[in-house]
Amino acid sequence: MTPPSSQTSKLRPLFDYLRKQQENKKFLKTIEISGTFLLIAFFSYFAIRPTVITISALNGDIESKKILKNELKEKINKVIEAQDLYSQVQEKYYVVNSSLPDMPKYYDASLQLVETSQKLGVVTDDLTFNLDPNAQKKALVDTKSFSVNTMFKSSFNNGLKIVSDLLNNRRIININGITFAVENTKNQIATPSASGNVVVNFSSLFYFWPSQNEKK
Amino acid sequence: MKKNKYSNYLLIISIFTCITVFFIIIQSSYIKLMKPITDVKQSVIIRPIDPSLDLETLSEIEKRNYYDNPTQ
Numbered sequence: 647m648t649p650p651s652s653q654t655s656k657l658r659p660l661f662d663y664l665r666k667q668q669e670n671k672k673f674l675k676t677i678e679i680s681g682t683f684l685l686i687a688f689f690s691y692f693a694i695r696p697t698v699i700t701i702s703a704l705n706g707d708i709e710s711k712k713i714l715k716n717e718l719k720e721k722i723n724k725v726i727e728a729q730d731l732y733s734q735v736q737e738k739y740y741v742v743n744s745s746l747p748d749m750p751k752y753y754d755a756s757l758q759l760v761e762t763s764q765k766l767g768v769v770t771d772d773l774t775f776n777l778d779p780n781a782q783k784k785a786l787v788d789t790k791s792f793s794v795n796t797m798f799k800s801s802f803n804n805g806l807k808i809v810s811d812l813l814n815n816r817r818i819i820n821i822n823g824i825t826f827a828v829e830n831t832k833n834q835i836a837t838p839s840a841s842g843n844v845v846v847n848f849s850s851l852f853y854f855w856p857s858q859n860e861k862k
Numbered sequence: 863m864k865k866n867k868y869s870n871y872l873l874i875i876s877i878f879t880c881i882t883v884f885f886i887i888i889q890s891s892y893i894k895l896m897k898p899i900t901d902v903k904q905s906v907i908i909r910p911i912d913p914s915l916d917l918e919t920l921s922e923i924e925k926r927n928y929y930d931n932p933t934q
Binding site: 669672673676677679680681682683684686687690691694695698699701702703705706707709710713714717718721724725727728731732735738741742744745753754757758761762811814815816817 | 875
């Protein structure tokens with residue numbers, strides 16, 4: 647009878663061999679699965695990705711065209727509606743143009759200032775036009791403006807009346823600041839004159855809206 | 863034993879590579895799908911217009927003072 651220890655020593659190499667075989671099999675299987683995944687990734691990146699991107703881009707284009715079509719259809723309807731409405735008020739175009747002209751119309755601007763004061767018997771002494779576009783602050787989108795400094799002598803009440811008349815003018819005028827000063831001659835102390843006249847000085851911005859074609 | 867350890871790492875890396883590639887494909891296709899739609903929505907051409915005309919303001923403007931240029 648052989649001792650159990652010698653039996654074990656005989657079987658051990660066999661078990662070792664079997665275990666190694668099993669490990670090898672497992673290793674090969676893992677390598678195979680890894681390779682499959684890597685191949686899938688490679689194939690997806692270089693073959694499926696461009697196709698999917700192209701399909702998505704085409705779908706996006708189709709969707710965007712659908713949106714554009716619907717929006718433009720709606721816009722065209724609104725344009726037709728606006729066309730009808732504007733043809734009805736075309737005779738009032740001069741009102742809009744006198745309020746916000748497409749050209750500076752300096753003479754018209756000065757006419758508004760001079761005529762307003764002349765209506766109350768006041769003669770405008772000085773009109774100074776400032777056409778520097780950098781000096782003016784922009785109040786409305788796409789509009790341009792020029793400023794006019796006006797100076798005249800009148801009674802305080804007439805001065806106020808002229809300013810309020812100007813604010814009620816059809817042309818868009820923005821009066822930035824107004825100063826009332828007593829008349830001051832060379833040999834006289836600054837006191838209100840006998841006539842009660844004061845020197846009125848104010849700066850006003852006149853707006854105009856150049857046509858879209860002009861800007862291009 | 864060492865061989866098996868490395869093969870396991872390789873398996874994990876390949877699985878994550880596959881998942882990453884999958885997400886890259888989804889992300890780039892989503893960008894391609896949405897780009898033309900957002901471009902159209904932001905374009906000036908579909909900016910809404912209001913066809914209504916404020917006639918009340920127009921008549922109010924007409925009532926205001928205006929001195930016409932006699933040369934015109």
